[in-house]
Amino acid sequence: MSMDLRGHLDLLILAALRHTGPTHGYALIQALRDRSDGTFDLPEGTVYPALHRLERAGLVASAWNDDTGRRRRCYELTDQGRAALAAKQSEWHALVRGVAAILTPAQGAPA
Amino acid sequence: MSMDLRGHLDLLILAALRHTGPTHGYALIQALRDRSDGTFDLPEGTVYPALHRLERAGLVASAWNDDTGRRRRCYELTDQGRAALAAKQSEWHALVRGVAAILTPAQGAPA
DNA sequence: CCTTGACACCTAGAAACCCTAGGCCTAGCG
DNA sequence: CGCTAGGCCTAGGGTTTCTAGGTGTCAAGG
Numbered sequence: 092m093s094m095d096l097r098g099h100l101d102l103l104i105l106a107a108l109r110h111t112g113p114t115h116g117y118a119l120i121q122a123l124r125d126r127s128d129g130t131f132d133l134p135e136g137t138v139y140p141a142l143h144r145l146e147r148a149g150l151v152a153s154a155w156n157d158d159t160g161r162r163r164r165c166y167e168l169t170d171q172g173r174a175a176l177a178a179k180q181s182e183w184h185a186l187v188r189g190v191a192a193i194l195t196p197a198q199g200a201p202a
Numbered sequence: 203m204s205m206d207l208r209g210h211l212d213l214l215i216l217a218a219l220r221h222t223g224p225t226h227g228y229a230l231i232q233a234l235r236d237r238s239d240g241t242f243d244l245p246e247g248t249v250y251p252a253l254h255r256l257e258r259a260g261l262v263a264s265a266w267n268d269d270t271g272r273r274r275r276c277y278e279l280t281d282q283g284r285a286a287l288a289a290k291q292s293e294w295h296a297l298v299r300g301v302a303a304i305l306t307p308a309q310g311a312p313a
Numbered sequence: 314c315c316t317t318g319a320c321a322c323c324t325a326g327a328a329a330c331c332c333t334a335g336g337c338c339t340a341g342c343g
Numbered sequence: 344c345g346c347t348a349g350g351c352c353t354a355g356g357g358t359t360t361c362t363a364g365g366t367g368t369c370a371a372g373g
Contacts, residue, residue: 094293094296094297094300095209095293095297095331096209096330096331097208097209097210097330097331097358097359097360098206098207098208098209098329098330098331099297099301100330100331102301102305103301103304106304106305107304110304110307115350115351116350116351117349117350117351118350123304126303126304127300127303127304128300128303130296130297130299130300130303131300131304133331133332134331134332134333135350135351135352136331136332136333136334136335136352136353137330137331137332139351139352139353140330140331140352140353141330141331143352144330159340160339160340161339161340161349161350162338162339162350162351163349163350163351164350164351180305182205182206183301183305185205185241186205186206186210186241187298188241189205189238189239189241189242190210190213190214190294192237192238192239192241193214193217193218193221193234193237193238193242194213194217194291194294196221206360207359207360208329208330208331208359208360209358209359209360211359211360226321226322227321227322228320228321228322229321244360244361245360245361245362246321246322246323247323247324247360247361247362247363247364248359248360248361250321250322250323250324251323251324251359251360252359252360254323255359271368271369272320272321272368272369273321273322273367273368274320274321274322275321275322
């Protein structure tokens with residue numbers, strides 16, 4: 092079950108990363124769950140591969156961090172990632188507008 | 203190119219069908235394009251298989267119509283389809299709320 | 314007559330994506 | 344020591360969308 096995310100995962104991850112600043116995957120999952128009030132409870136098998144994909148695409152950069160004795164990979168937005176986030180964000184808004192236009196019952200567009 | 207629809211196609215088709223009443227695939231494509239002001243310009247290879255899928259799932263029903271001399275398959279929402287549309291619609295709203303929560307910069311939730 | 318373009322339907326296969334279902338390791342607590 | 348939480352990972356399956364074609368009708372124009 093859970094929420095169907097198709098295609099919007101990148102947007103969510105990039106946006107969450109912008110909000111939290113540099114952080115690691117596990118914390119990102121918690122941030123998404125907390126901030127969305129439980130709507131987005133993503134399995135690790137969804138998030139980690141997505142982060143790898145985003146890194147391959149140059150939208151995030153990662154570095155290992157062992158300060159706490161725990162092995163963590165910290166991710167950070169790149170400039171390209173910030174640009175991509177902005178683009179995806181306006182795509183998202185266009186989608187929302189479009190869907191609203193279809194969902195809204197009739198009422199033609201008077202000048 | 204075009205707009206990325208992943209996962210929302212069913213919602214759009216069912217909603218468009220509710221709006222237009224019984225109609226055929228080709229007209230549905232035009233309705234989606236017109237009502238969304240060009241945002242949704244779906245290829246036939248996307249819509250026809252989707253309609254077949256929805257019919258297999260019992261959400262729409264179809265009947266051939268040759269009145270105009272043109273071979274058309276007219277689709278119509280079933281009761282199940284209307285219910286599914288309502289469900290998908292609230293799922294969509296939940297998604298929109300969730301994404302908004304992630305996109306919105308900080309500003310904790312004070313009681 | 315013949316060609317072009319709009320109308321109208323269809324399928325096969327590729328590509329992308331998300332999720333299930335595991336596995337591996339460490340820190341801390343009882 | 345055993346257990347739980349933290350933390351990372353991959354392989355493979357199932358679903359979905361799009362690309363790229365194919366078929367045929369109707370109407371208008373040359």
